[in-house]
Amino acid sequence: MPPMEPTLNNPFRRSVVKGLLGTTSFWMASGNARWAEALAAEAAQPYRPVFFDAAEYQFLESACERLFPADHNGPGARALGVAEFLDRQMQTPYARGENWYMSGPFEQGPANLGYQLPFIPKDLYRKGIAGVEHYARQQYGKGFVALSAMQQDEILTALEGGSVQLGDIPGRVFFEQLRTNTLEGAFADPLYGGNRGLGGWVMLGFPGARADFMDWVNQEGASYPIGPVSISGETA
């Protein structure tokens, strides 16, 4: 299991509770109706972000949806819970840069020699979101969330293209961080808060945690017939 804060928001626990609520053995074994009711109520509540403040979270809801929009292929980042995924990830060693070499000096060099900033993912988000908000107000007189989808896309395109600096952070660096984590949130196991209802996996035809294709090594190009399952046992 990945490190996670022991909170009722833990989606793994939520899905286990959801899965068990209908079973007799759960009710018999729980022995505490009040506890069970509290968990059931919790499972129905929207996620409360821990790292991001409300405005940052709204920014992520909007920006991630532009990167990965709902369309004819399937759900977008909002429906898949990508912002929730991001907030949960901010509470892991990854977001604290614990697997990156973060010793100085920090010298900048050619792009092909890789990331050389002194910022961990948490810093990139905090500074990057503030920087985009500032840029949006400068360019359009409004915050990012209040802009039209087309205007939001213009900003994201500018960030990706490398023409915008967000304070200490090149816009392109923030864009790549956001794109990477958004796609992770769309396609990681729902255990981490994204890929709600296995919507990302259904879109791709990925069967999730089945991990057994003994009979499907070669079916002459036929489509795999079984839908996805998550690590906790949820099916689409």
Place this chain on the structure above:
Amino acid sequence: MVKHVDAIIVGAGWAGSIMAKELTEAGLSVVMLERGPERTTPVEGAYPDSIDELRGAIRKRLFQNLSQSTVTIRNTMDQTALPYRQLAAFLPGEGVGGAGLHWSGVHFRVAPEDLRLRSAVIERYGEKFIPEGMNLQDYGVTYDELEPFFDKAEKVFGTSGEAYRVQGKIVGDGNVFSPDRSDNFPLPAMKDTFSASVFRDAAKNAGYHPYALPAANASRQYTNTYGCQMGPCNFCGYCSGYDCYLYSKASPNVNILPVLRQDPGFSLIADAHVLRVDLDSTKTKATGVTYLDTKTRKEISLSADLVILGAFQFNNVHLMLVSGIGKPYDPVSNTGTVGRNFVYQTITSSRVWLPPSTYTNQFVGAGGAGVAIDDFNSMNFDHGPLGFVGGSPVWVNQAGVKPIAAALGAGGGGTPRWGSAYKDSLVNTYKHSLGIDAHGSNMAYRDVYLDLDPTWKDAYGQPLLRMTFTWKDNDIRMNQYVVSKIEPIARAMGATKMNLVHLNAGQPFDTRTYQTTHLGGGAIMGDNPQTSAINRYLQSWDVSNVFVIGSNAFPQGMGYNPTGMVAALAYWAAHHIRATYLKSPGPMVKA
């Protein structure tokens, strides 16, 4: 009082585990030191946590933690090398099993002429054919000498494959370019995935010679020569970057350690970061090693008669440099050997789309399974009119494409990387495409090398290793030539679209995208102490009770995956240590 053992082995990957097994069999007391954590299949490898993509390959659970130590990288000698701060281009392992726990399982032998590539090129094309600045060298060991050890390793790894020639007789539909074998593979070849079968048919029709990749993924239940058991592979797709929950992919953890751990002469110490090999005042004899217990932060010295470096390729080189074993390579004066001939591989992945009615089911796969052609590998084709040295196998090796990796890699090259059009192409690419790789050699050059960085240090206060590496014209042209051969095969496969990817002239090495973890050289084997750090038995020319086992020994990067060669070299060195060295310790080859 410093504790004394007969042999210390640094690193608990394939090289270290093979050496530990051999030396305990010889009756030695052996301590194996691993800087990362303990790892066993029932704990970290258990389903379903082991197949969690985010936790696994994406958050890099089994890979080196760069926060503790990394390398610096530059393309040319006039640049400032900068730290490799985020894992991307290559992914060394950490923890018991090393990279042997998270590898794919492609288990090759070697193309015999690759072992004597300098001699072979000169015989065929003359010395002038070798470009200025290319350090083309022979290994100093032949295929015939290594054959028994390739055979031994395959029977330990439970390798699945189809032989072509055994003891001079053609026995099957294997690789026509492969050398004679003393015995068949222990297991039949893995089945072709659909994608691989399409490639096989098209390559055959084009007049090439497709064969099943030799895979250390068990096609059937198998009990190896040590009594360790493997279960049949079910093509779950979680080899590369993962530990196999089915005991189907060979690893030190599955194929050697279960038996070795029972041996009273053997102990394994995890969380033990070796800081240096201790030498006596003459610098010609190792007295043991000093390591940091990363849990207690205590430095501990162990004394030993024999020290085996079996860490990852560049960590072996780093340990030699920080310990003062041998003379560091200096590219300006062209002297010294440690750090010389640092090599990589020249790998590009192209993509082919099949019609929308055809599903490639890319999540189905096994790391070592696939179909390859060797028609453009090694010396199997005429280089004369082409004017480059080296080559590439070409293959479809569908190892199991997971959704996050697919999503991160989709788009780009002029197509959208986000938005609805990106989603269209991601879904289409995931469902209907397949990858074809040119997995090529990389030659050694005078100004491509390893040394110690003057600025950045690891968490233990030691200088980082510095890589000076970029792509050279010879290897770029080789890659372009081989990739051009993919196009007609792809057409014959019924491609509706293709994206042929090759290196471009002048393109520098880019540390930001994964290419391969097949790093090599830096402490190479050879027959001349002026141009090699270790002799043909992988013994240091300078400190005769230190052996350096790994792909660090390769004078050139070969087209094949390196693990089979590393395993054979480990068994080869171990055999000669047991047969000769232990009876009369000292240099096994006169300098």
